Amino acid sequence: MRRGWHVTATAIAVVIGLLGFQGVPVRAQLLGIAPTWLSFTGEIDPILRHALDAAAPGELVESVVVFDQYPSALALATVRTTGVQVLPFRMLPMVGVRGTAVQILGLVGLPGVRSIHHNRQLDYFLNQSVPLIGADRVWTELGVTGRGVGVAVIDSGIDGTHPDLPFGQKVIQNVKVGPDLFGAGPIVVENLANTDTTSGHGTHVASTAAGTGAALAGKYRGVAIGANLVGLGAGEALFVLTALEAFDWVLTNRDTYGIRVISNSWGTSGPFSPNDPINVASKMAHDAGLVVVFAAGNDGPGQNTLNPFCVAPWVICVAAGLKDGQTLADFSSRGIPGDPLYHPTITAPGADIVAARASTGIVIDTFFAVDLINLGTDAVSYAAASGTSMATPHVSGTVALMLEANPALTPDQIKSTLEGSATPMPGYEEYQVGAGYLNAFQAVTVALMLAWNKDGLAVPKTAMLHPMARNALGI
Structure with a gap:
C-alpha cells in the first residue's frame, strides 16, 4: 500500500539496534547552530543539526516535521514549496521529508511547526520465565489467556511459518514496512507469512508475548497464549520514519484487528523530549486507548541511561531482571535517582529467555552454537x-491478560495496576527497577477484581492479593 511522496528526503539515521543484543548507542554531538535556526521557536533535533552541517551540497537528508495538529492540505502544499519530498501520514500530525540541507532549512519557521527531527536509526534493544511471573497460574486458576486481545509488535518482523506463531491463526496480520519509504515501491505490504527474514529479534519477542509453544508440545509458551499477534516488521534496521509508519498503521487499523497493546523492544539514547516524533506518536496511541510498552535499554549499570522513548509518563517502561525474581540485570538501563520521570515502570525477566527461533533469523542464529550446548535439540526451534528487549514482551503479554480479564481498563489503570501488584525488590531504588518485579498473577487478579466491582458482582477474597495491590485498591 503506497501513499505518494510528492517531491524528496534521504536517510542519514540513528540506528535502532537490537536492544536484546547489546550494541553501541548512537549519540549526537552538536557541532554548530546555523543562524537560520536562531529565529525558530520550535524544537530542532541536535542530531539533525549535525547532519545538516555535515551534509555535502546536494546530499539528501531525511527528517520528520511535527506539527501542532494534523497538517492541512495548505500546510502540506507550503512544505512542498521548499522542494523537499513529502511523506504524509494517515493519523499522525507530522510528515516525513527528504531534501538537501538548504531545502530542509527552508522548513524552519513555517506556521504550525512544533519540531523537526532527524530520521535516525534506532536500536533493537521461556519455560522458566512464564511460571516465574505467575502467567501459568493466570491460565489455570483464573481461566484467562489473553483471548481476543491484539498485541502489535513493532520490530524486525515475525516468522509466521514457525509452529508457535502460525500466520493466519496466531499472527492474524503480518506487515512489512519500508525499507525505502521514498522509493517507487509500496510503503507497507500486508499479509506476509514471514517478515523476519534477516534478524530473528522480532520472532523471539513475539513468541515471548503470546507464542503457543506448539513446536515442543507447549514447553516454551508465551505469556498470553490466547492473544492475537500483529507484526509490524522493519527488518534488521529500524529507523524513525519506519517506526512512525508502524504506529500510523496501528492507529489506522486498531479496530480491525482488536489491537490494544503496542510492544516496542527498541529505542535510542539521549534526553527525553515530548516533541520527539516517536513520543508524539506514542502519546497519540495512549490517548486512543492503546497501551504502549517500551524497553528501558541495555546501557546499564550507569545512571541516566534510559531509552528516552520509555521515559514518557504515558508509556510502560520495562527493565530487565534475572530469573530469580529479585535481581536486576547489570545491563539494564537506569534512570536518575529521585527524578519523577526518569525511572522504569517495572522489571520483568530479561536474562537467558528462551523463545522461538526464526527460520531466517541471521542475527539470532549467531548464538546457535551456544544454544545447541545449553538447549540441546530444542535449539532447532528455540x-x-x-x-530489555526480552523483558518487554513479558509485560506486553501480561497487559493482554489484564485486558481480557477487564476490557474496560484504560492505559493509565493498566500501568498503575502493574505497579501496585509488583513484587518488591529489596536493595534497589525506583530509578533502577521501578515498582518492582512483574507479578502477572496478581495484576490479572486485580484486573478481575476491578471488573467485578464495576459490574456490582461479588469481590473475591483479598487474602490472595499482594499487600501492595491491596494498598493500591484501598482494601
Whole structure:
C-alpha cells in the first residue's frame, strides 16, 4: 500500500539496534547552530543539526516535521514549496521529508511547526520465565489467556511459518514496512507469512508475548497464549520514519484487528523530549486507548541511561531482571535517582529467555552454537537471548491478560495496576527497577477484581492479593 511522496528526503539515521543484543548507542554531538535556526521557536533535533552541517551540497537528508495538529492540505502544499519530498501520514500530525540541507532549512519557521527531527536509526534493544511471573497460574486458576486481545509488535518482523506463531491463526496480520519509504515501491505490504527474514529479534519477542509453544508440545509458551499477534516488521534496521509508519498503521487499523497493546523492544539514547516524533506518536496511541510498552535499554549499570522513548509518563517502561525474581540485570538501563520521570515502570525477566527461533533469523542464529550446548535439540526451534528487549514482551503479554480479564481498563489503570501488584525488590531504588518485579498473577487478579466491582458482582477474597495491590485498591 503506497501513499505518494510528492517531491524528496534521504536517510542519514540513528540506528535502532537490537536492544536484546547489546550494541553501541548512537549519540549526537552538536557541532554548530546555523543562524537560520536562531529565529525558530520550535524544537530542532541536535542530531539533525549535525547532519545538516555535515551534509555535502546536494546530499539528501531525511527528517520528520511535527506539527501542532494534523497538517492541512495548505500546510502540506507550503512544505512542498521548499522542494523537499513529502511523506504524509494517515493519523499522525507530522510528515516525513527528504531534501538537501538548504531545502530542509527552508522548513524552519513555517506556521504550525512544533519540531523537526532527524530520521535516525534506532536500536533493537521461556519455560522458566512464564511460571516465574505467575502467567501459568493466570491460565489455570483464573481461566484467562489473553483471548481476543491484539498485541502489535513493532520490530524486525515475525516468522509466521514457525509452529508457535502460525500466520493466519496466531499472527492474524503480518506487515512489512519500508525499507525505502521514498522509493517507487509500496510503503507497507500486508499479509506476509514471514517478515523476519534477516534478524530473528522480532520472532523471539513475539513468541515471548503470546507464542503457543506448539513446536515442543507447549514447553516454551508465551505469556498470553490466547492473544492475537500483529507484526509490524522493519527488518534488521529500524529507523524513525519506519517506526512512525508502524504506529500510523496501528492507529489506522486498531479496530480491525482488536489491537490494544503496542510492544516496542527498541529505542535510542539521549534526553527525553515530548516533541520527539516517536513520543508524539506514542502519546497519540495512549490517548486512543492503546497501551504502549517500551524497553528501558541495555546501557546499564550507569545512571541516566534510559531509552528516552520509555521515559514518557504515558508509556510502560520495562527493565530487565534475572530469573530469580529479585535481581536486576547489570545491563539494564537506569534512570536518575529521585527524578519523577526518569525511572522504569517495572522489571520483568530479561536474562537467558528462551523463545522461538526464526527460520531466517541471521542475527539470532549467531548464538546457535551456544544454544545447541545449553538447549540441546530444542535449539532447532528455540533460541536464548538476553536484554530489555526480552523483558518487554513479558509485560506486553501480561497487559493482554489484564485486558481480557477487564476490557474496560484504560492505559493509565493498566500501568498503575502493574505497579501496585509488583513484587518488591529489596536493595534497589525506583530509578533502577521501578515498582518492582512483574507479578502477572496478581495484576490479572486485580484486573478481575476491578471488573467485578464495576459490574456490582461479588469481590473475591483479598487474602490472595499482594499487600501492595491491596494498598493500591484501598482494601
